Amino acid sequence: MNTPNEQKLQALIPLLTGDKTRGQAFEQLVKLTQRPLYWHIRSMLLVHEDADDVLQNTYLKVWRSIGNFRGDSSLFTWLYRIATNETLTFMAQQRMRNTMTSVDYEDLMLSRMEADTYYDGDEMQHKFQQAILQLPEKQRLVFNMRYYGDMKYEQMSEITGTSEGALKASYHIAVKKIEQFIRETD
Amino acid sequence: MVTKQALYMMTQNDILDRLLRSLDDDAMQNNEAAAEEGELHFTLPDDYFTSFSDRLSKKLEAGHNDNAIGLKARNPLSAPLRIAMAVASAAAMLVLFFSTGFYFYNEQRAIDAQVESIMAYDDAVDSLIYFVGGQNIEEILADATLYE
Numbered sequence: 001m002n003t004p005n006e007q008k009l010q011a012l013i014p015l016l017t018g019d020k021t022r023g024q025a026f027e028q029l030v031k032l033t034q035r036p037l038y039w040h041i042r043s044m045l046l047v048h049e050d051a052d053d054v055l056q057n058t059y060l061k062v063w064r065s066i067g068n069f070r071g072d073s074s075l076f077t078w079l080y081r082i083a084t085n086e087t088l089t090f091m092a093q094q095r096m097r098n099t100m101t102s103v104d105y106e107d108l109m110l111s112r113m114e115a116d117t118y119y120d121g122d123e124m125q126h127k128f129q130q131a132i133l134q135l136p137e138k139q140r141l142v143f144n145m146r147y148y149g150d151m152k153y154e155q156m157s158e159i160t161g162t163s164e165g166a167l168k169a170s171y172h173i174a175v176k177k178i179e180q181f182i183r184e185t186d
Numbered sequence: 187m188v189t190k191q192a193l194y195m196m197t198q199n200d201i202l203d204r205l206l207r208s209l210d211d212d213a214m215q216n217n218e219a220a221a222e223e224g225e226l227h228f229t230l231p232d233d234y235f236t237s238f239s240d241r242l243s244k245k246l247e248a249g250h251n252d253n254a255i256g257l258k259a260r261n262p263l264s265a266p267l268r269i270a271m272a273v274a275s276a277a278a279m280l281v282l283f284f285s286t287g288f289y290f291y292n293e294q295r296a297i298d299a300q301v302e303s304i305m306a307y308d309d310a311v312d313s314l315i316y317f318v319g320g321q322n323i324e325e326i327l328a329d330a331t332l333y334e
Contacts, residue, residue, distance in 0.1 A: 030239045038235070042228055052238070059242055121227030123190075124197035147208055175205050182198060 008032060009075045016066045026066075030059060033076065036149070037083045043144040044087045046109050046129065048118040054090050058083045077158045084141065084159060091137065106133040131181035135174050142167055143174040 009032060015025035037058060042051040061082055069078055095105045110130060113119050121129070132140060142160070145151045153164040160167070231237075 027239065027243050030242055031235075034235055034238055038238075039228075046228075048228075048230065055238065056242070118229045118231065119227060120229055122193065122197060124194045124201070125227045128201050147204075153211070172209060175209055179202060179205055182202065 005032070006074060006076065013069070013071070013075060016069075022066075026063060029062075029075075033079055034059075037079060040080065040145070040149055041083055041087050043148040044141065045090065046113040046119070047116050049116075050090065054083070054086050057090075058086045061086065073158050077155060080155075080159050088137070088141075109133065127182060127185060128178070131178040134181060135177060139170050139174050142170045143178075146171050 009029070012025045012029055012032075015021040016029065018025075034055065038051060038055050041054045041058070042048065045051050045054065058079070062079060065082075069075065073081075091105070094108075098105050098108060110126075110133060113129060114126065132143060135143060138160075142156065145156050145159070146153075153167050156162075156167050157164045162170075
């Protein structure tokens with residue numbers, strides 16, 4: 001995972017709460033963290049436009065609530081948690097919006113990904129995304145953090161509030177399901 | 187030349203291989219290249235990250251308050267107009283409340299009047315039955331002729 005320099009982030013904390021330094025420190029925070037947060041969101045939402053919206057919402061929430069950051073976890077873990085919550089909220093809203101239609105939200109995501117200008121996957125990669133989308137939402141989150149984010153279970157545990165053992169088991173099951181899906185649909 | 191099927195199989199093998207490796211805790215650590223590999227089929231607009239942070243920065247430069255970065259939608263109406271609209275909507279709600287109440291009060295009164303008239307009719311029928319006392323109406327009429 002492209003984890004930003006922890007020391008640099010920690011040094012920003014007092015600056016983020018100061019009235020005069022807040023703006024510049026926030027700008028620095030965005031520059032340091034936007035890349036991994038974007039990819040985390042994108043791996044869940046697949047479509048660039050949606051990921052861009054959620055990334056903006058994430059930083060707006062961070063700007064609004066930076067004063068509430070207590071330092072119980074690292075700043076990056078806290079940001080990741082906000083990004084995860086924003087992503088899950090966005091997905092829930094989209095699902096609600098689509099309850100009136102018979103189209104499954106996951107199917108819609110897949111077709112939107114295909115139509116997205118910023119996707120150039122081939123047939124196999126499409127099938128791989130299809131396999132990931134058949135996982136339950138939370139399991140998909142765990143899978144993406146590990147597979148795409150290359151994240152340690154320890155950090156995943158801090159973000160999701162789930163034990164490392166449960167995360168390992170969940171990831172293992174997810175991999176087996178995906179493997180089975182890929183082999184069966186050949 | 188690599189055929190489409192061969193390319194498909196190569197991608198499949200890569201994915202399955204990476205899935206297998208990802209189960210091994212140690213193999214995943216510091217494996218930056220593998221992480222990038224997974225992102226290859228997702229692309230981005232040129233200079234996306236620069237433009238993204240610029241967009242946010244511009245909003246911040248406009249002022250360090252919630253409105254400046256778009257957290258709260260600005261209300262385009264002036265304060266006196268907003269107060270006038272609030273008073274007007276409260277008045278409209280009151281009118282609606284009382285007119286609805288008056289309508290239901292009148293309806294209830296009409297229903298009560300109908301019930302009363304039905305009850306009066308029932309009382310009259312009951313009195314007649316009591317007066318007749320269950321006798322055959324012809325017998326009563328026959329008895330009545332005795333006194334003619």
